[in-house]
Amino acid sequence: MIKNLDERTFSQTHCIVAAGSYVTFTPMNKVFVARLRHFSELLEPEGWIRCHRSYLINPKFIDFDKTAPHEITLLSGRKYPVARRSIGTINKIIKELKFLKNPKDEININSNYPISV
Numbered sequence: 001m002i003k004n005l006d007e008r009t010f011s012q013t014h015c016i017v018a019a020g021s022y023v024t025f026t027p028m029n030k031v032f033v034a035r036l037r038h039f040s041e042l043l044e045p046e047g048w049i050r051c052h053r054s055y056l057i058n059p060k061f062i063d064f065d066k067t068a069p070h071e072i073t074l075l076s077g078r079k080y081p082v083a084r085r086s087i088g089t090i091n092k093i094i095k096e097l098k099f100l101k102n103p104k105d106e107i108n109i110n111s112n113y114p115i116s117v
Helices: 007-012 036-046 084-101
Strands: 015-019 022-026 030-033 049-052 055-057 071-073 079-081
Touching: 015 036, 036 049, 036 055, 049 079, 049 084, 055 079
Parallel strands: none
Antiparallel strands: 015 022, 015 055, 022 030, 049 055, 071 079
């Protein structure tokens, strides 16, 4: 069944949720018999974030303004937990992605002079 997946399926997927031997692609509610580890190995090099043992997040759909250190909020409003042991790493990734998305938000705190952008 995984062989039928194409790039469009992944680009429209906000999150992959694991429940035992099944994974669900949200918001499309496509269910596959596979381990999340398989998709994690496939998609993490593409920028996807494994924030918890049961969740793999597409960074394209993260709402950076509403995401907190302990949870990731998507543009749809859905919230996903961040594992306690991963909070530091995940938050560093989120900050980098937020900066790449909107570099004007970055402030140079070491400068005594205003920065014009």
